[in-house]
Amino acid sequence: MTRAVFEAEMAFASQPLVAAIVICRAGDNLHSGLLYLDTNSAVRVLHLGWQDRLYNSWGWPRLWAAPDVEPERLASVAALCRLIWEDYEAKKKFPYGLKFLQTSFSPNGQLLLGPGAKGLTCATFVLAVFNSFGIQIVNESDWPVRQDEDRRFLDRMRPHMDPGHFALLEAEISEGCRRIRPEEVVGACSCHLPALFVPSREAGDEVIRLLDAGPRPA
Amino acid sequence: MSLRPQMFIASYTAGPIWGRGTGDLPRFRRSIPGVGDEAELVRQQTEALLRQYEAQDKSATGEEVAPMWLEDTYAYCMQSRDAEALDVMFRHINTLLCEDQFSKCNDLLRAIDLQRLDTHLMIGLLSITLAASSILPFRSQLVSNIESRLRKLAPDRVERLLNGLR
């Protein structure tokens, strides 16, 4: 397992693991994605970003951590990220393994949620990718319902989202869903998996502290 | 009477010489090489017939040929180019699953030679087929076979490697 570290302090490409979870602060929001190596060993970040589109690049400082799984499992996740991006570019659809999301993409690449689909955030997208390969980063049933906090988080995300998607997420919050936050997903990487809420939240607070402090000078 | 080899295919599976009849026959890849002229003759004839066969509608015979992309996967694996090997494998298996070709995918799982895969590729194979595990009957046997291999290759890590993939 790894504690979160800035790219500037430890370059992802300089160590042997090929997939990890990355987080940044974008204004008031925290945003997460999947850090991985492509077949040319270039570092990529797959994330669900602006206007519910998939992106393969990341313009912010990177604070990253790898979950506590064997290297072979991370290699598979990296390959899945490459496949997701390839399918997104070519066909605007998710690979078979993410069928449970019941989502696809419009011709211009925007997320389309099918009937019965759950709303996706950047953090739950990361969890879904790991889940599809049998890697449960968090024990969701251990998470509390935090409706007020979640509504405040959603309000901050509103300008970046499709109205229909926003409405779905809002309804889920009202129904009492357990929403996992980007810093908790990264914090879970320093815990035994599937991570429980308390240690993930504590580690997530540390992630926020690190983000606010910025990378240590070289 | 012309004695030039005018070939036609008489290719069929037969029951065993000994014992009872078989059900599902295992795939037999021509894995014993030959160096002489007659071995080369057999190889060339077989290849020429396979080209004709591949051009026909395979559904008419109901027989599947192990896909050639598997050899790419094995070759990349042998060269420790695991990322490329995984990409080839994931791309093709994902296509089969997205096109609902579950029977073909199941046959593929039978045809894969685990001896030619390293731990990365075996874990990758289980990962990419996890979502379809309930509709790939051979997958549970594959898990068992891979577990046996992992107990030799990485005995201290078997449970962590397979956690969530069974």
Place this chain on the structure above:
Amino acid sequence: MSMLASQQMSSPPRQIYPRPPIVEAVISFRFATSISGHDLSEALSSLLASQYPAPPKQKRNIAIEIGSDPLDASARSLSPTIFLRSADGLRLVGCSDNSLSVHVLAPYPGWERFIEQAHEAVNALPDNIRTGGVSMVGIRYIDRITLPTADSAFRDFLQITPITPIGMPSTIAGFHCSLQSADPDDGTIILLTIANTIVAESNLPAIVYDLALQRNYGTSLDLHGTSWATDIDILHIKLRDIFEASITDRTRELFK
């Protein structure tokens, strides 16, 4: 008594022909431990230098990809096979990725000398490879049965030529048949290919009879003991029985 052992006891006495039709015999191993063909050849060439002094030869292995259009084909190079060769070129050891093959070409030296050649090769393997064992052993015999005259009927010499249906001339001009089966009792896989050809030197017709048997192991078979040799011996007996059941007495006369 095991099924295999009882079969061994009930098989007819071994026929030894003065002029056997064998043009190539191969004993093949696939290792459970990874080793490149190059490393394998390096390891063996020093230990077997006296038996295989001729310069090694390399044979390219190509994976052919064939599209739906017969003209749509591409080839990729895989790792080559490196052959260690005897001085007369009639005995070879093939070193491929994770595989070893032991070959003899005509004139066939007899089973005892052939299996001894395989023992020499196995004994020269690196210790970790022997310890890791094999996941497959196999044998392949390729025979060329030259028919006595240009108008000889294939059916007079082979019990298993294809049957022509009514309406089709019974004289067979050419054939290529492959049969595959598996023994459910011990998992032995058998591949028989028969085809006709013409002997270039004499312009006489001939039958190519290519029979291969392989045994796969779920858990690998150690190469330090003699179990592998016992299993190959059993495969050899099966192969011999199948061959004898395929030919006629007229064929046997050709081998005397």
